[in-house]
Amino acid sequence: xxxxxxxxxxxxxxxxxxxxxxxxxxxxxxxxxxxxxxxxxxxxxxxxxxxxxxxxxxxxxxxxxxxxxxxxxxxxxxxxxxxxxxxxxxxxxxxxxxxxxxxxxxxxxxxxxxxxxxxxxxxxxxxxxxxxxxxxxxxxxxxxxxxxxxxxxxxxxxxxxxxxxxxxxxxxxxxxxxxxxxxxxxxxxxxxxxxxxxxxxxxxxxxxxxx
Amino acid sequence: xxxxxxxxxxxxxxxxxxxxxxxxxxxxxxxxxxxxxxxxxxxxxxxxxxxxxxxxxxxxxxxxxxxxxxxxxxxxxxxxxxxxxxxxxxxxxxxxxxxxxxxxxxxxxxxxxxxxxxxxxxxxxxxxxxxxxxxxxxxxxxxxxxxxxxxxxxxxxxxxxxxxxxxxxxxxxxxxxxxxxxxxxxxxxxxxxxxxxxxxxxxxxxxxxxxxxxxxxxxxxxxxxxxxxxxxxxxxxxxxxxxxxxxxxxxxxxxxxxxxxxxxxxxxxxxxxxxxxxxxxxxxxxxxxxxxxxxxxxxxxxxxxxxxxxxxxxxxxxxxxxxxxxxxxxxxxxxxxxxxxxxxxxxxxxxxxxxxxxxxxxxxxxxxxxxxxxxxxxxxxxxxxxxxxxxxxxxxxxxxxxxxxxxxxxxxxxxxxxxxxxxxxxxxxxxxxxxxxxxxxxxxxxxxxxxxxxxxxxxxxxxxxxxxxxxxxxxxxxxxxxxxxxxxxxxxxxxxxxxxxxxxxxxxxxxxxxxxxxxxxxxxxxxxxxxxxxxxxxxxxxxxxxxxxxxxxxxxxxxxxxxxxxxxxxxxxxxxxxxxxxxxxxxxxxxxxxxxxxxxxxxxxxxxxxxxxxxxxxxxxxxxxxxxxxxxxxxxxxxxxxxxxxxxxxxxxxxxxxxxxxxxxxxxxxxxxxxxxxxxxxxxxxxxxxxxxxxxxxxxxxxxx
Numbered sequence: 078x079x080x081x082x083x084x085x086x087x088x089x090x091x092x093x094x095x096x097x098x099x100x101x102x103x104x105x106x107x108x109x110x111x112x113x114x115x116x117x118x119x120x121x122x123x124x125x126x127x128x129x130x131x132x133x134x135x136x137x138x139x140x141x142x143x144x145x146x147x148x149x150x151x152x153x154x155x156x157x158x159x160x161x162x163x164x165x166x167x168x169x170x171x172x173x174x175x176x177x178x179x180x181x182x183x184x185x186x187x188x189x190x191x192x193x194x195x196x197x198x199x200x201x202x203x204x205x206x207x208x209x210x211x212x213x214x215x216x217x218x219x220x221x222x223x224x225x226x227x228x229x230x231x232x233x234x235x236x237x238x239x240x241x242x243x244x245x246x247x248x249x250x251x252x253x254x255x256x257x258x259x260x261x262x263x264x265x266x267x268x269x270x271x272x273x274x275x276x277x278x279x280x281x282x283x284x285x286x287x288x
Numbered sequence: 289x290x291x292x293x294x295x296x297x298x299x300x301x302x303x304x305x306x307x308x309x310x311x312x313x314x315x316x317x318x319x320x321x322x323x324x325x326x327x328x329x330x331x332x333x334x335x336x337x338x339x340x341x342x343x344x345x346x347x348x349x350x351x352x353x354x355x356x357x358x359x360x361x362x363x364x365x366x367x368x369x370x371x372x373x374x375x376x377x378x379x380x381x382x383x384x385x386x387x388x389x390x391x392x393x394x395x396x397x398x399x400x401x402x403x404x405x406x407x408x409x410x411x412x413x414x415x416x417x418x419x420x421x422x423x424x425x426x427x428x429x430x431x432x433x434x435x436x437x438x439x440x441x442x443x444x445x446x447x448x449x450x451x452x453x454x455x456x457x458x459x460x461x462x463x464x465x466x467x468x469x470x471x472x473x474x475x476x477x478x479x480x481x482x483x484x485x486x487x488x489x490x491x492x493x494x495x496x497x498x499x500x501x502x503x504x505x506x507x508x509x510x511x512x513x514x515x516x517x518x519x520x521x522x523x524x525x526x527x528x529x530x531x532x533x534x535x536x537x538x539x540x541x542x543x544x545x546x547x548x549x550x551x552x553x554x555x556x557x558x559x560x561x562x563x564x565x566x567x568x569x570x571x572x573x574x575x576x577x578x579x580x581x582x583x584x585x586x587x588x589x590x591x592x593x594x595x596x597x598x599x600x601x602x603x604x605x606x607x608x609x610x611x612x613x614x615x616x617x618x619x620x621x622x623x624x625x626x627x628x629x630x631x632x633x634x635x636x637x638x639x640x641x642x643x644x645x646x647x648x649x650x651x652x653x654x655x656x657x658x659x660x661x662x663x664x665x666x667x668x669x670x671x672x673x674x675x676x677x678x679x680x681x682x683x684x685x686x687x688x689x690x691x692x693x694x695x696x697x698x699x700x701x702x703x704x705x706x707x708x709x710x711x712x713x714x715x716x717x718x719x720x721x722x723x724x725x726x727x728x729x730x731x732x733x734x735x736x737x738x739x740x741x742x743x744x745x746x747x748x749x750x751x752x753x754x755x756x757x758x759x760x761x762x763x764x765x766x767x768x769x770x771x772x773x774x775x776x777x778x779x780x781x782x783x784x785x786x787x788x789x790x791x792x793x794x795x796x797x798x799x800x801x802x803x804x805x806x807x808x809x810x811x812x813x814x815x816x817x818x819x820x821x822x823x824x825x826x827x828x829x830x831x832x833x834x835x836x837x838x839x840x841x842x843x844x845x846x847x848x849x850x851x852x853x854x855x856x857x858x859x860x861x862x863x864x865x866x867x868x869x870x871x872x873x874x875x876x877x878x879x880x881x882x883x884x885x886x887x888x889x890x891x892x893x894x895x896x897x898x899x900x901x902x903x904x905x906x907x908x909x910x911x912x913x914x915x916x917x918x919x920x921x922x923x924x925x926x927x928x929x930x931x932x933x934x935x936x937x938x939x940x941x942x943x944x945x946x947x948x949x950x951x952x953x954x955x956x957x958x959x960x961x962x963x964x965x966x967x968x969x970x971x972x973x974x975x976x977x978x979x980x981x982x983x984x985x986x987x988x989x990x991x992x993x
Contacts, residue, residue, distance in 0.1 A: 146387065157325070157386065169323035170316020172514075174464045175547050175923040182464060210316035219314065227310035230887045233895060234729030235313030236464040236514030242314055261931040268923065270464050270515050271729055272898030274934040276891060 137212030181267030332543030340916030375552025442576025442603030446567025465514020468544030487766030555619025585618030594629030634961030682972020693965025697957030701950030702850025703774025745808030770950025783841030867982030900959025
C-alpha cells in the first residue's frame, strides 16, 4: 500500500487544502447560497456527496432548466449541460481554451456585455439574457461581424473565432465606429494562435461601417 | 504535360476566394473534436507526474474507483518504472462528468521514490550532472558534424571575422484546441475516433495496429481542428488512453488535454545555443563558418537546427549535439530547426557586414545564391523604406528609437505522392470531391473546391468537398512540411480533368461534335468550333441518367515544385527608458509558386509572421531548476502575441512560377532575425538571445553606456 502522505499531482486532498487555507477561499469558489464553506462543502467538492440545484437560464432567447452543481460554470452548462427534459444544450461554439479567464475563447454576452463563460458560475447567470455565438445570426442572415469575418478571412483554424465574434459584436454595441487602436483594446481579451489578427481588425472595421 | 494554365485563363485559381468553412466557423456550427457530444459520453482525464524524475513504487486507484460517477480507472505506468519529466502519464479515469473525472484524479495515490533531475541545458551538461538518459554519456548525444571545404584556409583568407553566441529558448506550440480525442466503439471490432489531428490516416493506422484491428474497421474523423503547428500527428498516449477507456466502459469517451498538459507533454520547439565564428573577405564574400551548438528536445532527441543557413559559404564546419533534460519531448514545430538557425545566421550576417563597413542588404546580395530572394530583397527594401534605416546603428535621437532590419528563409513544400481522391459528377449536376486529407486551418477544402470549380466552370460553393475522414478510404498524408496543397492539388486537378473528359464523352454525340472540341464555359459546356452549340452544366449532367461519373487522379510532378524563398523586413521602435519594444511594421515577401487561393495564402503569411514575432519577443518555456517544473504552463505567463503586439503587416505573395508550393511554414522563419537586426539598428546594442525582452534591452543599454 503506498504511503498516502506522498501523493501525486494536486496531491493534497481538497479537504486538507480547505482546512489549511480557511473558509474564505471556499466562499470565493463555492456559491454561498448552495454550500457554505464547511467540511461538508469540502466533501461535496471531493465528490463524496454532490449537492445539486435546479436553475433556469435564458440562452439565445430560449429558456432552459438545468440541474447543476454549485461549481458548474456557465461554459460547462452551454457545452455539456443537459436540460431537465433530457436534451443536450450542445451550444459548443464557446470554447474552453485556457480555463482561467485569459484567452477569451469562451466569450459570451450576458445582458449585452462580453463575459468569460469559464469564469462565471452557472447559478450566477440566472435571470440574465445570455447570448452565445449561435444566437447572433438572424436565421440565415449573419450578424455583420460574422459576415465581415468570412469576407476578410479573419479566421484560420477557427477555434478562437466564436470568442472573437462575440467580443467584436459586444465592442460594436458599445462603440459603433472604433479606430484600429480601439479595436485592439476591445479585443485584447481574446487570443488567436494562427495569427489572424490583421484580418480581424479589417473585419471589425468593415462590420462597423455596416452596423 | 499537366499544367495549371496561364493566369489570364484562370477564373478562380490564383484569385481571392473566401473559405468554404467560413460560415460554419463564424456561427459556432463548426464541430471540432472538443465539441463532439455523443449520447452517454464519458469524460476522460489523466493524472500526470508533478515530479520530474522518479521511480513509481506504488499506485492506489481504489478511492478513485469508489467515487460515484467514475466508470473506469486505469494505470498508465507500471510500478517499478521511471517517470522522466513533469507531465508524464501515471493513470487515467473516465467519469460521467468532467468535474467528477477531475475529482477522481485527486483520489489516486502514488508512491514515488524521487531521483535527481536536470531541467536546463547547462545543468545537464555540467560535469557532476546526474545521468538522466542511460544511452547518452554526459546527457549528450553523439555530435552531428558537417564539414564543407577547409575552414582553416577560409579563415586565412578572411579580412574580418566575428565570434558570437546565439540562443533561442524552448517554445511551445500552444494549440488552442488541446490534443484530444473522442473514442467510440461501434462494436468490439469497429472503432470510431474523432481526433484533433494533422494526420487522419496516420492516426487510423496507429489505432489499428495498437488495438489489433483491420485498418478499415477504424474510422478517424477530423472535420475541423483547432491548430497543430506540427505537434498533432500521432494519437499519443492520450489518444490510446481514450480508446482504451472507451473499450473498458463500452461508452464513448472524450479525453482532451488540459492547458497545462498541452504545454508539458504535447511537444515543443527545441532550444538552440550556438557559438559561431565566421569570416568574410574585404570585398564582402562570406568565406568561413565554424559553429558548435546544442539544443534540448527534452528527454528525446530531435533538437537540430540549421546552420550555415541560406547564404553561401564555401568553407564551413558545424557540430551539433542534443542535450537531454527532464522535460517533455519536442515535436516538429512550424519549420523545425529553421527559425532558430535563421535568427543566428541573420544576426551573424549583420555583425559581419558591420565589421566590413558594408550595408547589410548589400552583404546579403553578394552572398545569397537564390535568384528569387535577390528579387525579393529589392521589393522588400522598397516597401519598408530601407533608406530610412540608421546608417549608424543607434544614432537616432530621443527616447523612442526606431530601427530597420531584415532576415531570410528557405523552405521545400513540394508535396509528394500518396494522396488518393475521387471527383464525382452526379446526374443532378451536383459535384463532389473526396479525399482523406485534413483542413488544419490552412483552407485546403476551399483550394480543392476552387480547382474542381475551375475545371468544371462552376462556383466553389457548387462543389461539395469531403475531407477529414478516413472513410471511404481515400488516403492522404499528414499535413506537415507545408506539403498538403502540393500533395493534394495535383491529384484533385487530374481527377477533375478525368471526370470532365468522361462527361464530354457522354455528351459529345448530343452536341454532334468531337470530344476534343468541347469546352466548359461558366455553368455551360459548348463546342469551340461552333459556339451556338451549348448546353448548361445541369443539362449535360442530366445525360447520365441513373449513373454518375466518379474518377480518381494521379499526382503529377509538373503541377508542383519544391522550394519557397522568403525575406522579411522589420521596423521596430524601442523606448530606451522602459526597454519596451514595439514592432511597427513587417514586410513579408514570400514565394510559394502558384498561390491557388491568394486570400488564404495571405492569411498564412500573416500567421507565420505573427508566430515569428512571438518567438522574437515573447515566448519562452521557463523551467525551475529546483523543482524541475515548468513555471509558465498556462496562457497568462506563457505569452503568445495578442492584439497589442500586432504591427502593420504587409504580406506580399511573390509570384514566381505556376506550380504549387506549400507556404504553411516558411513565413515564420525570417521574422526573429529581421526583428533582432532592427533592434540593433535602433539602439546599437545587439541582443543575441531570444526572446528580446525589455529587461535584456535595458541591461544591454546599461552595459553600452
